[in-house]
Structures are given as structure tokens and as C-alpha cells.
Amino acid sequence: MTEPPYLHVAAAIRRRIATGALRPGDRVPSTRQVVRDFGVAMATASRALAVLRDEGLVVTRPGSGTVVRAPTPPSRRRLPDQELDTERIVATAMAVADDEGLDAVSMRRLAAELGVGPMSLYRHVAGRDALELLLVRAVFRAHPLPEPGPPGWRAKLELVCRLQWRVFRAHPWLAELISMTRPVLIPEAMAHTEWTLQALAGLALTEAERVREALTLPALVRGLAASLAAETRAERETGQDNDEWWATLDGEVRTLLGSGRFPHLAAVQDGMPGDMDGLLEHAVARHLDGLEMRLLRATSAGGSTSR
Structure with missing residues (x-):
């Protein structure tokens, strides 16, 4: 046969x-x-x-x-309770989340990874909500912003956006733990907002405009990161990367784009889907172009701006 x-x-x-x-x-x-x-x-x-x-x-x-795939590692030895601490728990949880997604993180899973009884973890972490908070704090603590940063407001804002994008890239699950409307008070994340407001200080903007800028920029980055996280989840669940997924639609795409109904899409089909890193750079650049024009108008009207 x-x-x-x-x-x-x-x-x-x-x-x-x-x-x-x-x-x-x-x-x-x-x-x-x-x-x-x-x-x-x-x-x-x-x-x-x-x-x-x-x-x-x-x-x-x-x-x-x-x-x-790498060979399955041998079973972990049981970790003595006296060697268990919050830092080790958080590091293990982060490794699981980075590799398999936040849904894979549970107290039972962490106990198995660490070779301890599940109840041992509760001596160091109050529960899942507390663990998520510790994860966010650990991520931002590991990615501090430089002081004072590069000269010029635009270079500073580009830097904070790119740094946050790298953080979301490294930890796709982070986007779902960050809220723009009901933020958890996390000092390490608040430091990013403070740094951004400092970069905007002295520009010819109203207080409301400065606050909106400090919120809009991270919202822009997080929005793209949420799309990236959805793609990461889809790849994990389907076992297909983005190229493979599009390949399964190849015939349907060609039929639709060849129908004449979508001439502009057909003209750019070779550039789709877009590169997420390039999309981030485009979005940040166009946003800051608009802010720069706003400052130029304010300057010509008698305001002041710092370069």
C-alpha cells in the first residue's frame, strides 16, 4: 500500500x-x-x-x-521547604507563563515544578491574585527606565514605548494583567508613568494634554501587545504559526482578492499580514509627529517647548 x-x-x-x-x-x-x-x-x-x-x-x-522540541528533562528533585521563597515561586511562575501562557499557571502546577506540596506555596504567596501582582512587579522591576534618559522629549517618549514593547514581547501574558481604566497601584509600573510625565514637563501642553499623552502612549503599545498576545495564544492552541495559518487560507484569499471587489487590498496583499514590530514603530512615529505639530503650533502662537 x-x-x-x-x-x-x-x-x-x-x-x-x-x-x-x-x-x-x-x-x-x-x-x-x-x-x-x-x-x-x-x-x-x-x-x-x-x-x-x-x-x-x-x-x-x-x-x-x-x-x-527539547527532550523532556528528568523529574525534579523535591525542594526542601526551607529553600522555598517568594522569589523562587515568582521566577517559576514567570517561566511557565512565558512558555505556556498565564492559564497554565496554577498553585498545583507551581508546586509540581518546584517539587513541594501545594500548601507550602501559601506560606509565601496569598493566592493567584497576589501571584499575578508579584509577576507584574517583577517584570517592571527588571526593566527600569534610565535616568535622566536621552536628551529631547521625543527621544524619551520613543524610548519608553520601545522598552514597554520589548517587555510585552518577552512576556505576552502581561497585556491581560494591565488595565488602562482600573489600574492596580504598582510602584514599578507607576514609575513608567512618572518618567513619561517628566519627559512631557515643560512642553507647551495643558495639564490635561500631558496626562492624556502619558496614558495614550502606553495604551497604544498595550493595544498592539494585546493583538500579539492573541496571536501567541492562537499559535499555541492550533500548533500553527502565522505563516502556516495564512497558508491554509491561500485559496480563499486568492479567490476574494481576485474577484475585483477589493482592488486596494489586492494591490498590497504581498505586504500582509504586517510585521508587528514595524507596526509599532509606525504607530509611535505617526503619533509623535502629530504631537510635534501640536507643539510647533503652540510655539508659533507664543508658547514654549523644550527640545
Whole structure:
């Protein structure tokens, strides 16, 4: 009986993993590359990669695509209770959240990771809400803003936006713990707002405008980060990275864009979907361009601005 094409492709990639040609952490061929290399249909390529994921040989990691999975580490030794502390708990929770998402973090899971009884954790952390607060504080504490920062208000605002974006990039789950309307009073996060207000101090803006700027910029970054977090979650749940997901829609996309109903979309289809890092840079630049024009008008009307 002839072997189905998808199994043939899966076997070929499996052999590369077994021989060490593809090592743990290496990216395996993407769906599009499989189509080119093996001359198969897109659906066949996707099914082949799904077989390898089901076997536990590969895993889809946001930002990295589908990579060879590292061997399962040996069971952890039981950690003596006297070696357990809040910092160790938070670090373990962050590692789980970064790798598997915030939903994977539970007291039972952390106890298993640390090799302690679940009740031991409650001597250091009051519960899930308290743990989330500690996670946010730890992230912002690890990413302080420089003092005094670069010269000029624009360079300072660009810096704080890029730093926050890197933080969300490193910890996609963070966006869901940050609220713009009901913020939790977290000193380390409040320091970012204070730093931003300081960068805006002395500009020809009203107090209300300065406050709105200090809220709008992080809201812009967080909004894009929330989209990034949704993509991360989708990749984890479906096992398909963004390229693979779009590949499954290739026929439908071509039909719609070839219908003549969407000429402008059809003209830019090669640039879609957009690069999230580039989208962040575009959004921040255009926003600050608008702020700069606002300051120029205020200056020409007799106000003052600091460069």
C-alpha cells in the first residue's frame, strides 16, 4: 500500500531530527518550504507538521515558528521547604507563563515544578491574585527606565514605548494583567508613568494634554501587545504559526482578492499580514509627529517647548 504523501514528508523530517541534522530548538521547514521542497499541496504540508507535533517531536513557539522540541528533562528533585521563597515561586511562575501562557499557571502546577506540596506555596504567596501582582512587579522591576534618559522629549517618549514593547514581547501574558481604566497601584509600573510625565514637563501642553499623552502612549503599545498576545495564544492552541495559518487560507484569499471587489487590498496583499514590530514603530512615529505639530503650533502662537 502506498504511503500517504503527508506521512512521507513527516518521515523525512523525522529522520533529520533523529540523525541530528535538526537539533533541539532548530526551526523545521515551514509549510511553504515543505511545499517547495517536496512538491506537495499546502494541506499535505500542514498535515505532515501536525503529525510531528502530535508525536511530540516539534513544538510551535510564538516568534520562532515550529522548532524541534527539547527532550523532556528528568523529574525534579523535591525542594526542601526551607529553600522555598517568594522569589523562587515568582521566577517559576514567570517561566511557565512565558512558555505556556498565564492559564497554565496554577498553585498545583507551581508546586509540581518546584517539587513541594501545594500548601507550602501559601506560606509565601496569598493566592493567584497576589501571584499575578508579584509577576507584574517583577517584570517592571527588571526593566527600569534610565535616568535622566536621552536628551529631547521625543527621544524619551520613543524610548519608553520601545522598552514597554520589548517587555510585552518577552512576556505576552502581561497585556491581560494591565488595565488602562482600573489600574492596580504598582510602584514599578507607576514609575513608567512618572518618567513619561517628566519627559512631557515643560512642553507647551495643558495639564490635561500631558496626562492624556502619558496614558495614550502606553495604551497604544498595550493595544498592539494585546493583538500579539492573541496571536501567541492562537499559535499555541492550533500548533500553527502565522505563516502556516495564512497558508491554509491561500485559496480563499486568492479567490476574494481576485474577484475585483477589493482592488486596494489586492494591490498590497504581498505586504500582509504586517510585521508587528514595524507596526509599532509606525504607530509611535505617526503619533509623535502629530504631537510635534501640536507643539510647533503652540510655539508659533507664543508658547514654549523644550527640545
